[in-house]
Amino acid sequence: MIRLGVNIDHIANVREARRTTEPDPVQMAFLAELGGADGITVHLREDRRHIQDRDLRLLKETIHTRLNLEMAATKEMIEIALQIRPHMVTLVPERREEVTTEGGLDVKMNQAKLADSIKKLHSKGIPTSLFIDSEPGQINASSDIGAKWVELHTGCYAIAKEDNVGLELAKIKEGAARSKNLGLLVNAGHGLTYQNVEAIASIKEIEELNIGHTIVSRALAVGLLEAVKEMKALIRTPRKEIFTGF
Ligand code: PXP
Numbered sequence: 001m002i003r004l005g006v007n008i009d010h011i012a013n014v015r016e017a018r019r020t021t022e023p024d025p026v027q028m029a030f031l032a033e034l035g036g037a038d039g040i041t042v043h044l045r046e047d048r049r050h051i052q053d054r055d056l057r058l059l060k061e062t063i064h065t066r067l068n069l070e071m072a073a074t075k076e077m078i079e080i081a082l083q084i085r086p087h088m089v090t091l092v093p094e095r096r097e098e099v100t101t102e103g104g105l106d107v108k109m110n111q112a113k114l115a116d117s118i119k120k121l122h123s124k125g126i127p128t129s130l131f132i133d134s135e136p137g138q139i140n141a142s143s144d145i146g147a148k149w150v151e152l153h154t155g156c157y158a159i160a161k162e163d164n165v166g167l168e169l170a171k172i173k174e175g176a177a178r179s180k181n182l183g184l185l186v187n188a189g190h191g192l193t194y195q196n197v198e199a200i201a202s203i204k205e206i207e208e209l210n211i212g213h214t215i216v217s218r219a220l221a222v223g224l225l226e227a228v229k230e231m232k233a234l235i236r237t238p239r240k241e242i243f244t245g246f
Contacts, residue, residue, distance in 0.1 A: 007212025
């Protein structure tokens with residue numbers, strides 16, 4: 001059955017907006033697991049704009065499912081991964097000025113560097129996935145350099161309109177089939193929503209979907225009413241009055 005990896009970066013984004021301690025992505029990971037997440041995904045970025053090193057350490061210690069660490073293939077990140085030992089690393093391209101990961105890795109152009117990163121991670125038993133566009137050349141190159149997994153970028157499918165939806169979906173389907181034929185295991189993600197996920201989830205070669213933004217957005221939608229009610233109740237009946245009787 002297809003698995004769901006919940007990306008909790010946006011929870012850390014809210015915390016970092018105030019550089020405070022809430023909401024804590026580590027605690028929220030526990031709730032995501034209670035909801036049925038099969039894994040927790042975080043992206044430790046070079047600029048630490050959301051997930052912090054502390055989050056990574058605590059998540060590895062406390063989650064009950066699997067930790068998928070998204071990161072750039074840099075010396076610093078490889079060292080961190082070798083130390084923390086997540087259950088999986090997903091290598092992604094990273095540009096400081098981007099709002100989120102924009103495109104897939106150019107595996108064809110960076111074979112030596114990526115092969116070296118994969119080798120280091122595999123030597124410590126960490127399965128490594130490459131986040132790539134669903135293109136034959138990138139899939140073939142991923143297989144050539146020894147990746148065990150690929151994550152197919154669903155961003156173009158997610159933003160496609162009208163006839164292009166079918167075309168982009170077909171690309172993901174073909175890419176998933178090609179990857180599987182080459183012996184690669186296939187994940188997919190980026191930009192998936194409650195509206196567009198079903199067609200992707202029905203692609204039989206896909207093992208796991210990594211989904212973040214839409215789940216965190218939905219959490220606000222289903223949780224805001226309750227949160228306001230609790231605050232309203234508290235300011236009208238302070239707990240002090242309840243506990244002391246005056
Ligand atoms: N997969 C990868 C490699 C990503 O970089 C991201 C975004 O951090 C996701 C999946 C999840 O994308 P979204 O937040 O749009 O669901």
